[in-house]
Amino acid sequence: MAKNRINKINETIKQELSSLIRKNIKDPRLTELISVMKVDTTGDLRYAKVYISIFDTDEKKAQAIDILNKAAGFLRKNVGKTLKTHYTPELIFVLDDSIEYGAHIDEVIRKLHKDSQE
Template identity: 50%
Template sequence: MAKYRGNRINEEVRKEVSNIIQNEIRDPRLTAMISVTKVDVTKDLRYAKVYISLFGNEDSKKSTLDALKSSVGFIRREVGHRISLRYTPEVIIELDNTIEHGMHIDALLEQIKEKENHDNE
């Protein structure tokens, strides 16, 4: 039962953080497309690791990540207002490269497939 509650809290915090980032933060450094992929809230509700995926060039990714890390206090306050929890978790922003990694692996598999097709001809 506790695991189910933890998953519900993670999903609710993910939805709210995503909404806050998309609609509330007004920072001109947010130029890359941002996707909140996952949130892990600790069992004691003290910390929330927010995994984000960024799409754009390297400069825009870096400036967007800096802007997000500087706005963690605002994000935490908004989460505290929107979700009723015993504690408002401390927000930790982490970069999630799994989508880019998957795209890289997919491109490598395509190259192998093309090479095999070329060799068979």
């Protein structure tokens, strides 16, 4: 039961953050290609780790994560209006590079497959 509740909270936070980042964060240093991939909230609802995927250079990715961490208070306040829970989790933004890792693995497999055919 509790796990199902946490999953619903994670999805709500994910959807709300996606909308807030696109519509309310007006920093020109942020690229348009930012996606909230996953949210992991602790059982006591004190912390939520938000995994962000950014399609840009490594330097700009680090800068974007820094911008989001600085805007975490604003985002937390707005997420709290939607959540309707006793606590609104503190948001911790983390870079998620799983898409790039998957692309790298795909490239390695293609290269191995190509080499084995020659």
